[in-house]
Amino acid sequence: AQSVSQHNHHVILSEAASLELGCNYSYGGTVNLFWYVQYPGQHLQLLLKYFSGDPLVKGIKGFEAEFIKSKFSFNLRKPSVQWSDTAEYFCAVKGNNRLAFGKGNQVVVIP
């Protein structure tokens, strides 16, 4: 079964700062990659996804992620965060019908 690692569980930054969240996975077969966001008290919502093609994927709300196959990584970025980006972010990897999640990054944006 695949596993997913996310680093820096808690991130605090100011508005307009840039954000990068790391995600590494371990799985030998073909994978689909996702980033989900969970705002306080809500369910998970899809930010972006990668299946094939261009490894640089653009999602909603100005987020993007880059798939680097040789590094088994799928890092999430946003050039300039807003207070409304305060949330928990989860990387997920689907392989062999199983969708596995990382432990999440709690991001707090200070106005």
Added chain:
Amino acid sequence: NAGVTQTPKFQVLKTGQSMTLQCAQDMNHEYMSWYRQDPGMGLRLIHYSVGAGITDQGEVPNGYNVSRSTTEDFPLRLLSAAPSQTSVYFCASSYSTKGVNTEAFFGQGTRLTVV
């Protein structure tokens, strides 16, 4: 479409009680799954199903049963509730197109407390 609907939203159980968390989707998705979310642990897969009549265990299946008699419904049963099962439970469904599994759609969650 209602999407993925979970009931109840909140539940308090006594240790040893049993109950069923309901999950229904109206998108004709083949894949359905149950996760539990605990602080600092992310989402952990309990059970999943790739179609009616087919289920399989995930990462943390002990203490839970599932069945998939229809495409729409995927209930999760707690056989004898324990305090360690206090958690937020999410149901998810996803679809396949041209052989590629796509993103999962999540329900609103069930917050379960076992006392």
